[in-house]
Amino acid sequence: MEKKCFFCKKSYHLDRSDPQYMKISKNPKASYVCKSCNQSMQKDAQTSTGLHPDMIDSHDKFLT
Template sequence: MLKTICFFCKKNYTIDRSDTQYQRILKNPKARYVCKSCNQSMQREAQTTTGLNPDHIDKYDKYLR
């Protein structure tokens, strides 16, 4: 378990091995953590700003996720 702070919302989080960013932060404690809520918000904002949807860029990518 690692304690970290979200780079955007500044809330405290405790993450475990199930979090996709766990290994990166374990290797580099100075690495920035972005919580799932902020990450999804940034993705939605980027999609509405650019008008691009990841599913439309690479039709095979959605099968790999």
């Protein structure tokens, strides 16, 4: 399946190994974010908040 990244607009071929494959196959209109853009957004969020996902208690993640 071919899908364009919501941010960089590059086309990507998705197969079953892609973590977003099931989401896209169930809802073809869902947005796709490539790994590069996803990592960039995570780094920007970590830089701006000063938080890292490993700093969050595993139980608190589900309560907030």
